[in-house]
Amino acid sequence: MSDLRLDATQLDRYSRHVIMDEIGPEGQQRLLDASVLVVGAGGLGSPAIQYLAAAGVGRLGIVDDDVVERSNLQRQIVHGDDDVGRPKVESAADYVTALNPDIDVEPHETRITAANVADLVDEYDVVLDASDNFATRYLLNDHCVLTGTALSHGAIYRFEGQVTFFTNERSSKAADEDADAPPCYRCIFPEAPEPGTVPDCATTGVLGVLPGTVGCIQATEVVKYILGKGEVLEGRLLMYDAMDMTFETVDVLANPSCPVCSDDPEIESVEDVAYEGSCQISAD
Amino acid sequence: MELELRFFATFRDAVGEKERVETFDDGSTVGDVLAALEDRYEGLEGQLLTDEDDRVTIRSQLSVLKNGRDVTHMEGPETELDGGDRLSVFPPVAGGGERPE
Numbered sequence A: 001m002s003d004l005r006l007d008a009t010q011l012d013r014y015s016r017h018v019i020m021d022e023i024g025p026e027g028q029q030r031l032l033d034a035s036v037l038v039v040g041a042g043g044l045g046s047p048a049i050q051y052l053a054a055a056g057v058g059r060l061g062i063v064d065d066d067v068v069e070r071s072n073l074q075r076q077i078v079h080g081d082d083d084v085g086r087p088k089v090e091s092a093a094d095y096v097t098a099l100n101p102d103i104d105v106e107p108h109e110t111r112i113t114a115a116n117v118a119d120l121v122d123e124y125d126v127v128l129d130a131s132d133n134f135a136t137r138y139l140l141n142d143h144c145v146l147t148g149t150a151l152s153h154g155a156i157y158r159f160e161g162q163v164t165f166f167t168n169e170r171s172s173k174a175a176d177e178d179a180d181a182p183p184c185y186r187c188i189f190p191e192a193p194e195p196g197t198v199p200d201c202a203t204t205g206v207l208g209v210l211p212g213t214v215g216c217i218q219a220t221e222v223v224k225y226i227l228g229k230g231e232v233l234e235g236r237l238l239m240y241d242a243m244d245m246t247f248e249t250v251d252v253l254a255n256p257s258c259p260v261c262s263d264d265p266e267i268e269s270v271e272d273v274a275y276e277g278s279c280q281i282s283a284d
Numbered sequence B: 001m002e003l004e005l006r007f008f009a010t011f012r013d014a015v016g017e018k019e020r021v022e023t024f025d026d027g028s029t030v031g032d033v034l035a036a037l038e039d040r041y042e043g044l045e046g047q048l049l050t051d052e053d054d055r056v057t058i059r060s061q062l063s064v065l066k067n068g069r070d071v072t073h074m075e076g077p078e079t080e081l082d083g084g085d086r087l088s089v090f091p092p093v094a095g096g097g098e099r100p101e
Helices: A008-013 A024-033 A045-055 A088-099 A117-121 A134-147 A210-227 B009-015 B030-040
Strands: A035-039 A059-063 A104-108 A126-129 A150-157 A160-166 A236-241 A246-251 B002-007 B019-023 B049-052 B055-058 B063-066 B086-090
Touching: A008 A024, A024 A210, A035 A045, A045 A059, A045 A088, A045 A126, A045 A210, A059 A088, A088 A104, A117 A134, A126 A134, A126 A210, A134 A150, A134 A160, A150 A210, A160 A210, A210 A236, B002 B009, B009 B086, B030 B049, B030 B055, B030 B063, B030 B086
Parallel strands: A035 A059, A035 A126, A059 A104, A126 A150, B002 B086
Antiparallel strands: A150 A160, A160 A236, A236 A246, B002 B019, B049 B055, B063 B086
16 A cells, blocks of 8 residues: 555545545545656647646657647647647646646657657656657557556547557557457558548647547546556557547457567567658568 | 448448448358458549559558458458358548647
């Protein structure tokens, strides 16, 4: 059991958590002792940052190298009109501090690359992928698999969302021996689409509230994972369709010959991969 | 035989519908069905299958599930289908924010 240090203000702030048997003061202390890195302070990152901060996740890292644009405000609700032109990480950090001064918020105004991924990710317990591009998604997957770091995945397209969760616990892999071993991102999507073949939000548009729903589900999974309660979306891909208002989960399995999460992986370091184009192993 | 087909994201745009029941020759494999879909829908042409060393494979950027299970973990394009099976086809999706121009 963690060392309980909740003060009177915290007992008040988190009282609706503390009174539940599934969380209690011990669970709240776990949240306060936890650290999460949110990669992307955009549509998915905004609601995730808000709810993780409100829940009392003690240390919250935010990575983004963009500045706030007016066209972001239709869905990136951690930023306000006065923030247009500011770095997103600054705007998001201000939001967190105003909402919950309990939180140590750590803005990282940079793009995650193979060169800095270890320095950024290894300081945190869980990574929440709220990025907007395949290079970052494959890089985070590979690094988190190689280091055994839990990774929350969410992605959006117009009126649809995809969510899943990778605990990256090696004991849960061993796909050769376990036909039901859970996958990593590369098991589900072995190769990134060629650049330009999958349009982004700027090209296709996106329903503003859609990333709100998806980012909230990602935050839910991270909170459950930290608490060690419930069943996270591991081995299941949740498909959300806002137009039909349907949620479907499909079972997804590890690829026994996955280049990164199998027992004999081709990728032993993120340096082995060219994270542009198809995100495959470098030829040289 | 009739199959229940489900399309997600960009494939839904190409087909124009989320869900369709279509008829295929009895004994069709996943590869046969995907080839037929490429013929039937202009927007799917070249999007589902690829020729590698004279061998037809499913394009590696997409996931094809038979009754919720990825066929790459079964027999790939040779995976056999029965009437009433549900085939889901979806691409990876990257969106999460918006990358400025």
